[in-house]
Amino acid sequence: MAHFRHLLRRYDLTEPQWRVLKTMDDLKAIELSELARKSALLMPSLSRIVRELEQRGYMNKAADPRDMRRMLATLTERGRLLVEAASPECDAVNAAIRTAMGHDRLIKLQNLLSELEKRTTILDIRTQGRQAIDADVAPLAPAKQRGRPRKSGAHAG
Template sequence: MLTRHGVTEQQWRVMRVLRETGEVDATKLAVIACVLAPSLSRILSSLKGSGLIHVRHDPEDRRRSLISISESGEAFLKEVAPESSRIYAEIEDRIGLENIARMLDDIEQLLKALDRSADQANG
């Protein structure tokens, strides 16, 4: 579905995060959207080139970029979201809400374990 609309899954995720959080700095956006910083740079460049987001320098710290969804980005999300919701509903029907919740819990536990391992390795 996303390919038909000309965006990648990561671009879609970044735009949805921006819609939910409002303007945010690139570091926080990378964490919330679960995207590595080098990948985020490419994603932002592409989305900015398409006019789907705005990127500006923080007036208090010019090294920091602040990113927000543009009006075009909002319109794009509004157009594509119903189809996305139908697909998620179909997945939920096939797999079941309990199984999805269990998988998400398992993924969260995995991520926490990986974070702990990284913390232990770093110090």
């Protein structure tokens, strides 16, 4: 990834931003949850990336006219031009990686990574009642609360 990061830095892009732009390049419009799946990003990350790319003029986001609950993303002309400009260099990096590793080894790696993903989704990694933090390393102050405060059971309605 170091070769890609160095290259994308010249375009002021991160690797996840590039994945979003490249994924969208072949599409007219895509629903955000589908874009997250196709670009292998979690929705909170994708939301932040989309907001940044929108501000920079590379993409637009709007409600789906057929279902206002869904948000559709599209590349702007500026976004397409950016993908067009960076793609040949990224393709060259990909080709160099394929040459260095060999086609068969890359296929084997992809298959192994796919198998790893399948096997690890079913893992049960609960701690079996073990305390999460030993008393020796317990924090001196409570952790900062994140997110919205939860309603207590007595006040929930």
